[in-house]
Amino acid sequence: MKVTKFLKSAVALAVGGMVATGAAQAADKVTVASLTFVSSSPLFIAYENGYFKDQDIDVEFKFFNAAQPVAVAVTAGDADFGVTAFTGGFFNLAGKGALKVVASQFFEKKGYDGSAILASNDAFAKGFDAPEKFPNHSYAMSQVGSSFHFMLGQVAQKAGFTLKDVSLKPLQKVPNMIAALKTNQVDSMIIVPHIAKPLAGAGAANIIGWVADYAEYQGGALFTSTDNAAEKSDVVQRFVKAYQKGVADYSEAFLKRDAEGKPVYGAKTDETLKIVHKYVYKDRPAEKAYVSIKNGALYFDPQARLDVDSIKSQLKWFQDNKLVDAKVSIDDFVDPRFVPSMN
Structure with missing residues (x-):
C-alpha cells in the first residue's frame, strides 16, 4: 500500500511538472x-x-x-x-x-501636446519666427518620405508655401537632426514635444509653432x-x-x-x-x-x-x-x- 501510494504521488508530481513546464513553454x-x-x-x-x-x-x-x-x-x-x-x-x-x-x-x-516646429537660434535671430516664413530656409528630417517630410507638407499646405520653397536636409537619424539644429547647420526641424520643449527650455532652439494647428491626423x-x-x-x-x-x-x-x-x-x-x-x-x-x-x-x-x-x-x-x-x-x-x- 505504501509503495502504491508512493508511486501515485510520484506520477502526480511528474504529471504536474509536465503541465507546469508546458504552461511555461506556452x-x-x-x-x-x-x-x-x-x-x-x-x-x-x-x-x-x-x-x-x-x-x-x-x-x-x-x-x-x-x-x-x-x-x-x-x-x-x-x-x-x-x-x-x-x-x-x-x-x-x-x-x-x-x-x-x-x-x-x-x-x-489640438488641445494636447504634439509635434513642435523649431527654428535654430541663428535663424530665429534673423527673423524666422513663424511657420509662414519657411521659404528660403533649410529643414532637417530623417529621410525623404519620412513622417517629418509629411508634417512639413501639411504645414506648407496650410501656411501658403510649397516644399520646393524649402531646402530639405535628410540626415537619417533623429540625433543627427537635433545636433544639426543646435549647431545652426540647419534652420529648422519638427520634432515630438518631449524633445522640442527641453531644447527650447535650454535655449538651444525656438518653438515657432505646432503641427496640430495646421493639421490634425x-x-x-x-x-x-x-x-x-x-x-x-x-x-x-x-x-x-x-x-x-x-x-x-x-x-x-x-x-x-x-x-x-x-x-x-x-x-x-x-x-x-x-x-x-x-x-x-x-x-x-x-x-x-x-x-x-x-x-x-x-x-x-x-x-x-x-x-x-x-x-x-x-x-x-x-x-x-x-x-x-x-x-x-x-x-x-x-x-x-x-x-x-x-x-
Missing part, C-alpha cells in the same frame, strides 16, 4: 520594434504591468532611431510587431502586401506582418488586447483635462512615469525626465481605434508627391478585425 515569443519616444509608452506600460504576460505573450524589444527602419524590421521578419509613425517607406512596403495595420498609435490633436500605428495577421491572428488579437490596456493606462495617466483644458495628474501618473522613465530619457534624473515625459504625452485614442479617413488622406499625400506607388490602396494594409474603426 507563451508566444514576439519581438517588437519601436523608438524610445513617449509615443511608444503604451508598449512599455503594457510590458511592465504584465499585460502581455496575461495574454501568454513573451515580449522582447528592438529599438531604432528613425521610423522607416521599424517597418523594414517587421517586413524582414526581424520583428513581429512595430509601432511608429507612417512614412512613405511604410506605405510602399504595406502596398506590396508585407504589412498590416492593426491599431492606432498617436494623434496630432492619426500619426502612427501598431502593425504586424501580413503572415502574422493571417497565420497567427490569435497571437495578434491577444497582443492588441494587451496594447489597448497599455493605451488605457497611458490615457488615464497623461491625457485627463480639466474644464479649461489643462492637464490633470493623479496617482496613476506617478506610477506610469516610473515605468516610462525606464525607456525614455532613462539616462536623466527622474525629476527632469518626468517633466519631459509629461510634456511629451501626445494624444491617443483610448481604445487605439483606427482613423481610416486620416490614413487615406496621408496615403494620398505621399502618392501625390510621388513617394508612394499610385496603385497602393488602404485596403492592401489596414486589417479591421482587431480594433473598431473611428469612421
Whole structure:
C-alpha cells in the first residue's frame, strides 16, 4: 500500500511538472520594434504591468532611431510587431502586401501636446519666427518620405508655401537632426514635444509653432506582418488586447483635462512615469525626465481605434508627391478585425 501510494504521488508530481513546464513553454515569443519616444509608452506600460504576460505573450524589444527602419524590421521578419509613425517607406512596403495595420498609435490633436516646429537660434535671430516664413530656409528630417517630410507638407499646405520653397536636409537619424539644429547647420526641424520643449527650455532652439494647428491626423500605428495577421491572428488579437490596456493606462495617466483644458495628474501618473522613465530619457534624473515625459504625452485614442479617413488622406499625400506607388490602396494594409474603426 505504501509503495502504491508512493508511486501515485510520484506520477502526480511528474504529471504536474509536465503541465507546469508546458504552461511555461506556452507563451508566444514576439519581438517588437519601436523608438524610445513617449509615443511608444503604451508598449512599455503594457510590458511592465504584465499585460502581455496575461495574454501568454513573451515580449522582447528592438529599438531604432528613425521610423522607416521599424517597418523594414517587421517586413524582414526581424520583428513581429512595430509601432511608429507612417512614412512613405511604410506605405510602399504595406502596398506590396508585407504589412498590416492593426491599431492606432498617436494623434496630432489640438488641445494636447504634439509635434513642435523649431527654428535654430541663428535663424530665429534673423527673423524666422513663424511657420509662414519657411521659404528660403533649410529643414532637417530623417529621410525623404519620412513622417517629418509629411508634417512639413501639411504645414506648407496650410501656411501658403510649397516644399520646393524649402531646402530639405535628410540626415537619417533623429540625433543627427537635433545636433544639426543646435549647431545652426540647419534652420529648422519638427520634432515630438518631449524633445522640442527641453531644447527650447535650454535655449538651444525656438518653438515657432505646432503641427496640430495646421493639421490634425492619426500619426502612427501598431502593425504586424501580413503572415502574422493571417497565420497567427490569435497571437495578434491577444497582443492588441494587451496594447489597448497599455493605451488605457497611458490615457488615464497623461491625457485627463480639466474644464479649461489643462492637464490633470493623479496617482496613476506617478506610477506610469516610473515605468516610462525606464525607456525614455532613462539616462536623466527622474525629476527632469518626468517633466519631459509629461510634456511629451501626445494624444491617443483610448481604445487605439483606427482613423481610416486620416490614413487615406496621408496615403494620398505621399502618392501625390510621388513617394508612394499610385496603385497602393488602404485596403492592401489596414486589417479591421482587431480594433473598431473611428469612421
